[in-house]
Amino acid sequence: MIEERLRALAAQTYAVTQAHEAVTQELAETGRIQEGLLPDEKPDIHRWEHDRGIGSWSGGRSPGIFKRYAVVRRHDNDDIQKGSMMSKSILILKGSPRKHGNSAALADQIYAGAKKAGAEVESVYLSGLEINPCDACDACQEGDQGCIVQDDMQALYPQLKAADVIVLASPIYYFTITAQIKAFIDRWYALEADHGSALKGKELAIALVYGDSDVYTSGGINAIHTFESIARYIGLKISGMVYGTAEHLGDAEKQPELMTKAFNLGEKIAV
Ligand SMILES: Cc1cc2nc3c(=O)[nH]c(=O)nc-3n(C[C@H](O)[C@H](O)[C@H](O)COP(=O)(O)O)c2cc1C
Numbered sequence: 001m002i003e004e005r006l007r008a009l010a011a012q013t014y015a016v017t018q019a020h021e022a023v024t025q026e027l028a029e030t031g032r033i034q035e036g037l038l039p040d041e042k043p044d045i046h047r048w049e050h051d052r053g054i055g056s057w058s059g060g061r062s063p064g065i066f067k068r069y070a071v072v073r074r075h076d077n078d079d080i081q082k083g084s085m086m087s088k089s090i091l092i093l094k095g096s097p098r099k100h101g102n103s104a105a106l107a108d109q110i111y112a113g114a115k116k117a118g119a120e121v122e123s124v125y126l127s128g129l130e131i132n133p134c135d136a137c138d139a140c141q142e143g144d145q146g147c148i149v150q151d152d153m154q155a156l157y158p159q160l161k162a163a164d165v166i167v168l169a170s171p172i173y174y175f176t177i178t179a180q181i182k183a184f185i186d187r188w189y190a191l192e193a194d195h196g197s198a199l200k201g202k203e204l205a206i207a208l209v210y211g212d213s214d215v216y217t218s219g220g221i222n223a224i225h226t227f228e229s230i231a232r233y234i235g236l237k238i239s240g241m242v243y244g245t246a247e248h249l250g251d252a253e254k255q256p257e258l259m260t261k262a263f264n265l266g267e268k269i270a271v
Helices: 002-029 043-052 074-082 102-116 153-162 179-191 220-234 256-269
Strands: 056-058 070-072 089-094 120-125 165-171 203-210 237-245
Touching: 089 102, 089 153, 102 120, 102 165, 102 203, 102 256, 120 153, 153 179, 165 179, 203 220, 203 256, 220 237, 237 256
Parallel strands: 089 120, 089 165, 165 203, 203 237
Antiparallel strands: none
């Protein structure tokens, strides 16, 4: 009797092991799984996964059955949960009043690079929109009604929430970002709740242009510092920045190196 149960158990164990091997093999073949060490033995990946708050360990060491284990990377994990390979969603915000200015030229290169790499990309020109400054009414902090200021920001909130990567393109005005970008960011306050911002865990990429000769004298450094502080506060990951001197209309386009950097940044954030 006991022998029979043991035989049945052994058969089940064998079947489960085979199934696990098959799934692991398939994931490995499609590059969606990495064999690795247990969390304690690979602290960097472990910490990274937890910092992001969205990744997770998969597999594990089930005594006596599996000798193998694996870590599923963040996007692969998302893919598995959604049941398909999803492309990244990128939202680009242009913050200059000049529709075809230098920052827009960099933003367009980022757009082209990301598109080429297979991302879903949306580009929004902020200057044409009605985005009022935050009036600190604090209504957004009571209940879950969100921001009560009825303007064009209402259409952008869902886009922001849906994006994997937010790209902010701004000229330097008076040693920092433009008023358009600042008003837009201030309205992110409505996305904050007790558990943190709805934007937490997303990526941020930045494009800056200025008239002065370098990132320090122009004030570009102040903008960078601002973005870094915001990213740290919210829990955004800065995926990359591109910046350079370009004062008059067309100046950015005259610099192939700068344009290529922006294109490459687009490709980078798409994967
Ligand atoms: C109101 C205003 C303020 C500016 N302030 C600065 C500045 O502080 N530092 C700087 O290097 N350039 C400054 N510039 C130059 C712009 O950053 C530069 O012309 C840039 O190319 C504009 O970007 P856009 O072509 O995307 O509009 C300023 C331009 C304007 C119109």
